[in-house]
Amino acid sequence: MDTILRCEHAAFHYPDTDGAVLHDLSLSIERGSFTAVLGHNGSGKSTLAKLFNAILLPDSGKVYVDGMDTSDEAHLFDIRRRIGMVFQNPDNQIVSSVVEEDVAFAAENLGVPPDEIRRRVDDALATVGMTEFVRHAPHLLSGGQKQRIAIAGVIAMEPDCIVLDEPTAMLDPAGRRDVMQTLHRLRNELGITVVLITHHMDEALQADRVVVISDGRIVLDGAPGDVFTHCDTLASYSLSAPETVLLLSALQDAGLDVPLTAMTPEACADAIAAALSE
Amino acid sequence: MNLSNITLGQYFPGDSAVHRLDPRYKIVLTLLYIVTLFLAGGVFSYLVCAAILLVVIFLSRISLRMVAKSVAPIGVLILITAVLNIFYTPGENILWQWWVLKITTEGILSAIRMIARIIMLVAGSSILTYTTSPIQLTDAIESLLSPLRVIRVPVHEISMMMSIALRFIPTLIEEADKIMSAQKARGADFESGNVFRRVKAMIPLLVPLFISAFRRADELALAMECRCYNGGKGRTRLHKLKAAPKDHVIFFTVLLLFAAISVAGRFGY
Numbered sequence: 001m002d003t004i005l006r007c008e009h010a011a012f013h014y015p016d017t018d019g020a021v022l023h024d025l026s027l028s029i030e031r032g033s034f035t036a037v038l039g040h041n042g043s044g045k046s047t048l049a050k051l052f053n054a055i056l057l058p059d060s061g062k063v064y065v066d067g068m069d070t071s072d073e074a075h076l077f078d079i080r081r082r083i084g085m086v087f088q089n090p091d092n093q094i095v096s097s098v099v100e101e102d103v104a105f106a107a108e109n110l111g112v113p114p115d116e117i118r119r120r121v122d123d124a125l126a127t128v129g130m131t132e133f134v135r136h137a138p139h140l141l142s143g144g145q146k147q148r149i150a151i152a153g154v155i156a157m158e159p160d161c162i163v164l165d166e167p168t169a170m171l172d173p174a175g176r177r178d179v180m181q182t183l184h185r186l187r188n189e190l191g192i193t194v195v196l197i198t199h200h201m202d203e204a205l206q207a208d209r210v211v212v213i214s215d216g217r218i219v220l221d222g223a224p225g226d227v228f229t230h231c232d233t234l235a236s237y238s239l240s241a242p243e244t245v246l247l248l249s250a251l252q253d254a255g256l257d258v259p260l261t262a263m264t265p266e267a268c269a270d271a272i273a274a275a276l277s278e
Numbered sequence: 279m280n281l282s283n284i285t286l287g288q289y290f291p292g293d294s295a296v297h298r299l300d301p302r303y304k305i306v307l308t309l310l311y312i313v314t315l316f317l318a319g320g321v322f323s324y325l326v327c328a329a330i331l332l333v334v335i336f337l338s339r340i341s342l343r344m345v346a347k348s349v350a351p352i353g354v355l356i357l358i359t360a361v362l363n364i365f366y367t368p369g370e371n372i373l374w375q376w377w378v379l380k381i382t383t384e385g386i387l388s389a390i391r392m393i394a395r396i397i398m399l400v401a402g403s404s405i406l407t408y409t410t411s412p413i414q415l416t417d418a419i420e421s422l423l424s425p426l427r428v429i430r431v432p433v434h435e436i437s438m439m440m441s442i443a444l445r446f447i448p449t450l451i452e453e454a455d456k457i458m459s460a461q462k463a464r465g466a467d468f469e470s471g472n473v474f475r476r477v478k479a480m481i482p483l484l485v486p487l488f489i490s491a492f493r494r495a496d497e498l499a500l501a502m503e504c505r506c507y508n509g510g511k512g513r514t515r516l517h518k519l520k521a522a523p524k525d526h527v528i529f530f531t532v533l534l535l536f537a538a539i540s541v542a543g544r545f546g547y
Contacts, residue, residue: 053504077506085504092494093501097445098413104516106505111512118516135291139448153505 004161004193005029005052005083009061012047012216021047022216024061031160034187034194036207036224040238044216045197049165052195053083066160081110084154084162088169090146094138099130099149102138106157117156124152127190128182144175148182155186161193162186168200180206201228201242205263212237229260244268251275289411296338296409300521301418303529307536308406314536315395315402319543324394326539330532331398331405340408348404349397356396363389412444414519421519434510442498450491457486 007027013020021044029035039045050056051063054070065083068075084106087093096102100121107117125131128148138146147167154162164183168176180203186192196207204210210227212220214237220227228234231241231249240246244265248258251272262271291297296304311330318324335345367389369382407415420437427433458468461482468479 055500055504077508080504080506085501087497087501089497091449092497095442095445095498095502095505096413097441098411101413101516105502105507108514108516109506109508111514114514114516114518117514121516137448138445139452150501157505 002031003028004031004066005195006064007048007051007058007061008064010051010058010063011060012044012051012056012058020059020216022051022058025213025216025218026061027211027218027221029161029193029195031193032187032191033209034183034207035196035209035211036204037195037197037211037213038199038201038204038239039213040199043213043237045213046165047216048213049085049163049195049197052163053085054079055085077110081157082160084157084159086147086150086154086162086164086167088166090143090150090170091139093150094146094153097137097139099136099138099141100125100134102149103152103156106153110157120156120158121152124155127155127185128152129178142175143171144178147171147175147179151179151182151186155190155192159192161195163195163197165197166199167196168198168203176200176203199239201240205242212239214238224263225261228263231260248272288407290340290344290408291411292339292409294337294339294409296334296405299528300519300525301410301414302422302519303521303525304406304410305415305418305422307529307532308403310533310536311402312399314539314543315398317540317543318395319545320547322547323539323543324391326535326542327398328394330535331402334405335401338405338409340405344408345401345404348408349400352396352400356393359392359396360389363392413441413517416441416444417515417517417519434513438510446491446494449494450487453490454483454487457483 005028007025010022010025011020012022025044025048027048037045037048047056051058051070052065054063054065054076057063057071063070065075065079068079070079094102095105103121103124104117107120112120121134122131125134128151130145130148130152133141133145133149138149141149151162151164151167162183168179171179183194183196184206187194194207196203198204205224205228207224210220210222210224211218212227212234219237220230220233228241228245231245234241241249242263244263244267245260248260248262248268248271251258252260256272256275257278258271258275262268311327315327318327335342364381364385365379367382367385369384371383372380373383373386374381410418416437419440420433423431423433423436458466462468466479466482468476468483470476471479
């Protein structure tokens with residue numbers, strides 16, 4: 001397995017506070033994968049995101065990016081270039097008052113020559129489907145569009161991996177759908193590793209792997225099909241399984257023979273129809 | 279009160295000859311135009327200044343109405359200047375006198391001169407902001423101030439702060455509007471009472487706005503760090519300011535024209 005991100009027994013607590021946010025957490029992210037990190041508020045999932053690109057350093061244990069130790073200052077910019085970060089509030093991560101200038105910001109910081117910046121900006125805007133807004137003012141765009149601009153600004157660094165900290169939390173359903181489609185495109189077309197931190201079950205469902213965090217520890221880890229069948233375990237961490245699974249589980253308890261692995265509404269409907277026709 | 283119709287640093291995108299001129303030259307020429315206005319003396323030099331302004335407005339394809347709009351807010355200032363000039367210019371040729379007030383021909387002439395000066399000054403500088411995007415303006419200021427780096431003036435940081443401030447003006451206006459609506463829904467009154475009461479009513483608006491601005495600044499700094507921002511060192515630009523030969527020609531032609539007007543003005547033409 002080719003790992004891009006690796007946490008080894010990482011522990012972390014914020015200065016001047018009692019209690020650790022992360023306890024002895026070990027996690028490897030495979031290159032080219034789409035991983036969802038799930039947890040309720042205060043579970044430590046955002047802190048974990050900040051460990052991934054050396055914004056925060058673990059108190060003990062290590063975090064490696066592509067084999068580079070994040071506590072090594074010499075690698076700081078190399079690490080930040082490889083691991084792009086997108087945050088929750090799209091307004092607070094847009095630097096410039098023109099879309100193309102904002103997308104160019106990271107590439108400018110890296111000292112990329114102007115012709116190359118132009119190419120990267122155009123490519124990045126095409127990838128997120130925002131080419132027509134190249135000269136727009138960001139404050140006139142919708143939340144979903146702003147978040148796609150923020151993603152474009154990160155892809156212009158040509159990162160290996162992009163970590164998103166609840167990127168859809170402030171968006172309407174249409175904006176959320178656009179952002180999720182963009183993330184799939186990044187993974188499938190550009191081969192960028194995606195780590196999506198979220199508390200939306202339906203978004204986690206679209207990942208290849210779901211890691212559930214509670215109180216700074218990994219409590220469940222596996223394919224969505226495995227993780228979401230543990231309805232009771234999820235409930236004990238203040239998370240609820242997708243509604244389809246809850247329905248199937250209730251039907252199972254009532255004596256109907258349905259599998260819990262039908263996650264999408266369509267698959268769920270088919271499974272119930274099949275069970276009823278028997 | 280509706281905050282959304284406040285416009286700051288208005289820029290009208292376009293592709294005219296004025297828009298395309300290197301923003302550094304535009305800034306310098308605007309400053310020189312203001313200097314020229316103050317060196318102008320007689321009717322002739324004022325007319326040439328006015329003619330230059332009209333030609334530039336025509337070339338920029340900005341409507342005269344928009345330019346007039348930029349002058350309107352200082353109407354009161356113009357009026358006060360005119361009145362002061364009329365009554366307080368010493369002169370021989372008295373046209374009308376009452377108690378200590380007297381109107382002289384010299385006073386009227388000086389008032390007209392002053393009004394023309396102020397109108398052309400404001401209109402001229404509005405053409406600069408109408409035809410230059412905020413980004414171009416800050417880039418140009420950074421470039422013009424860059425010699426100050428020798429004496430350790432943080433030129434890049436100043437220009438970065440200016441462009442971020444411009445970027446966040448609409449965001450903060452939007453937020454202020456939202457907070458105001460929220461306070462109004464809870465019965466806050468921003469519109470009645472005397473000045474002191476109204477200023478006091480603004481406090482519940484300003485406190486949350488400030489707190490949020492600091493939170494935004496914190497998050498923005500983090501996002502900038504994540505995008506490898508490390509100050510101006512080793513930074514490249516998508517749009518590098520580059521003056522074309524045509525820009526040099528325009529600049530020096532206009533420069534000579536201004537010099538000629540100033541000299542003519544000194545000799546009273």
